Amino acid sequence: MTTIRTRFAPSPTGNVHIGNMRVALYNWLYARHNRGQFLMRMEDTDRERSTPAAVQTVLDALEWLGLTPDEPPVYQSQRRTAHLEAAAQLLEAGQAYKQDKGDTGKGEAIVFRMPGTDITFTDQVKGALHKAAQDMQDFVIVRSDGSPVFHLANVVDDIFMNVTHVIRGDDHTENTFRHIALYQALNAPVPVFAHLPMIVNAQGKPYSKRDGDAFVGDFRTNGYLPAALLNYLALLGWSPGDDREVLTPDELIAAFSLERVQSSAAQFDQRKFEWVNGEHLRQLPQSMHREQYIQAIPQAGNNPAYLDAVIAAMEDRVKKWSDIPVMAGFFFTEDYPCDEKAVNKRLRKPGALDLLAALHTAFAKCTPFTEESTEATLRDLADARGVKPADLIHPTRIAVSGLPFGPSLFKMLAVLGRDRVTQRIERTLNTIKPQEDSNAPQ
RNA sequence: GUCCCCAUCGUCUAGAGGCCUAGGACAUCGGGUUUUCAUCCCGAAAACAGGGGUUCGAGUCCCCUUGGGGACGCCA
Numbered sequence: 409m410t411t412i413r414t415r416f417a418p419s420p421t422g423n424v425h426i427g428n429m430r431v432a433l434y435n436w437l438y439a440r441h442n443r444g445q446f447l448m449r450m451e452d453t454d455r456e457r458s459t460p461a462a463v464q465t466v467l468d469a470l471e472w473l474g475l476t477p478d479e480p481p482v483y484q485s486q487r488r489t490a491h492l493e494a495a496a497q498l499l500e501a502g503q504a505y506k507q508d509k510g511d512t513g514k515g516e517a518i519v520f521r522m523p524g525t526d527i528t529f530t531d532q533v534k535g536a537l538h539k540a541a542q543d544m545q546d547f548v549i550v551r552s553d554g555s556p557v558f559h560l561a562n563v564v565d566d567i568f569m570n571v572t573h574v575i576r577g578d579d580h581t582e583n584t585f586r587h588i589a590l591y592q593a594l595n596a597p598v599p600v601f602a603h604l605p606m607i608v609n610a611q612g613k614p615y616s617k618r619d620g621d622a623f624v625g626d627f628r629t630n631g632y633l634p635a636a637l638l639n640y641l642a643l644l645g646w647s648p649g650d651d652r653e654v655l656t657p658d659e660l661i662a663a664f665s666l667e668r669v670q671s672s673a674a675q676f677d678q679r680k681f682e683w684v685n686g687e688h689l690r691q692l693p694q695s696m697h698r699e700q701y702i703q704a705i706p707q708a709g710n711n712p713a714y715l716d717a718v719i720a721a722m723e724d725r726v727k728k729w730s731d732i733p734v735m736a737g738f739f740f741t742e743d744y745p746c747d748e749k750a751v752n753k754r755l756r757k758p759g760a761l762d763l764l765a766a767l768h769t770a771f772a773k774c775t776p777f778t779e780e781s782t783e784a785t786l787r788d789l790a791d792a793r794g795v796k797p798a799d800l801i802h803p804t805r806i807a808v809s810g811l812p813f814g815p816s817l818f819k820m821l822a823v824l825g826r827d828r829v830t831q832r833i834e835r836t837l838n839t840i841k842p843q844e845d846s847n848a849p850q
Numbered sequence: 851g852u853c854c855c856c857a858u859c860g861u862c863u864a865g866a867g868g869c870c871u872a873g874g875a876c877a878u879c880g881g882g883u884u885u886u887c888a889u890c891c892c893g894a895a896a897a898c899a900g901g902g903g904u905u906c907g908a909g910u911c912c913c914c915u916u917g918g919g920g921a922c923g924c925c926a
Contacts, residue, residue, distance in 0.1 A: 417926095418926095419925095419926050421926090451926065453926080454925075454926065457926095507924095509924070517924050519924095534855070534856090537854080537855085538854095539853080539854080540853085543852075543853050543854090543922090544853095545922085547923090547924095548923085548924050549924095550924085551924040552924060553924080555924085557923090557924070557925085557926090558925070558926050559926095561926095562926085578855080578856095578919080578920065579919095579920060579921075580921095580926095581854070581855070581920070581921075582853080582854065582855095582920075582921040582922075583921080603855090605855090605856080605919090606919075606920085608918095608919085610861095612918080612919095613918095613919095614919080614920095640862095643862065643863080643875095644862070645862090645863095646863095647862085647863055647864070649864075650864085650874090651864080651873085651874045651875075652874095653862090653863095653874080653875050653876085654875095670862090670863080671855080671856065672855090672856050672857065672918095672919095673856075673918085673919065674861090674862065674863090675861060675862075676861095676862095677861050677862065677876065677877080679861085679876060679877060680861070680862065680875075680876040680877075681876090682876090682888095683875085683876055683877090684876090686888095723889070723890095724888095724889050724890075725887085725888065725889065727888075731888090735888085754886095783885085786885090787884095787885090796885085797884090797885055797886095798885055798886065800885090801885045801886060802885085802886060805885095805886070812886080812887085813886070813887045813888060814886090814887080814888090815887095815889080816885080816886095816889090817885065817886075818885085
């Protein structure tokens, strides 16, 4: 029984698209599930685009996601001699011939001769595929400038790397017939093929440059978890067969099989991905959360006990790391931004400031200053004034955090402490008032 | 134009002829959590593209139509 070997063979173009990463993921999952090897080959023969930086981007993306190859990457640009030797071999065997372009006369290309028979293979996701001989033409394998063409290089390198399973994008399905002919002409065993459907954008169209946020690097900078991206990407075109939706990388490996891969295109749903990310986030240990808070807000490291209280208060509100500075920044600075819309809605409203001022007075006498006592104080005041608790809760939240949403208000207040709370209410009272006077003709 | 592939709720999917009056998840809507919500819980609405077959029986098999996608490079 031979060891299963899969490979990820991207052409580095500067950005790594989620579609490519899913191809890498499925190759990785298949190899891991079957205790085989996952390999990597840079198809970097396009010198225009394949810059060192572009190559590094691919490597970085794989590393971030934890899709580590089992052997050092093969660089296709360094395999040119082997490609040309294979072409020479085909030429000699009469399975390829030279052809002049005609017009230029600047050298001859080498053209592969298709066998002239129908070709059939069983795709692991699409099933039996067949192509009539008449629908396949001979094709160039070495250009007249002497450079090998993709088809040749791809097949020769897969043979060289002993790849047993070629798992790649749907767009290569048609190429497979030619590739099989090449394997046979080179007397090499034909690998197993599996072609994955595409990932399309919100409009149901293939991703284009216009669709922006589909690059792996963006997910990283926006504070998403690699395990969550892996999880969500795996679910795009595959399912474990039971009702599980949130799976760790190990669980994905255990459950993965090509038989369960869907054969139709899938659409990336940003909101579901957010949810998956949140699920993974809340399973992370406290230490990880601390680390991220400190990274996002350096002052957060000053008081460990306070930080833990903040993290507890924020609980499930944080869905991605980049939420931290915007949702929890006010815990650590007096210089937090204020949501103007919310200020208009809740503070520039008849009676709101009076109520807030009364609450300020009540809070000043509220001892101790806890989740329970602040709640009781606020409710008593609402009762006494004949207003709904919400009429006090909203203005207070905005005064104290600048945000129209967040964790439970009373939890927030207790964490912040009386001094900060009363100061912030006071400051809000002072800054809103004058504006209201000038706008008060009615 | 030629060849190939695909088609279940808005989205991702379960479904390998009777277990389907089609299940789950995200999103949506409604209710609850004697406070907001971008939390949590409960509930609701929501799909087999259309038409022919095959069969006692079809979401599941076959054909056609329609719609989508891909490939037809001396790009990868």
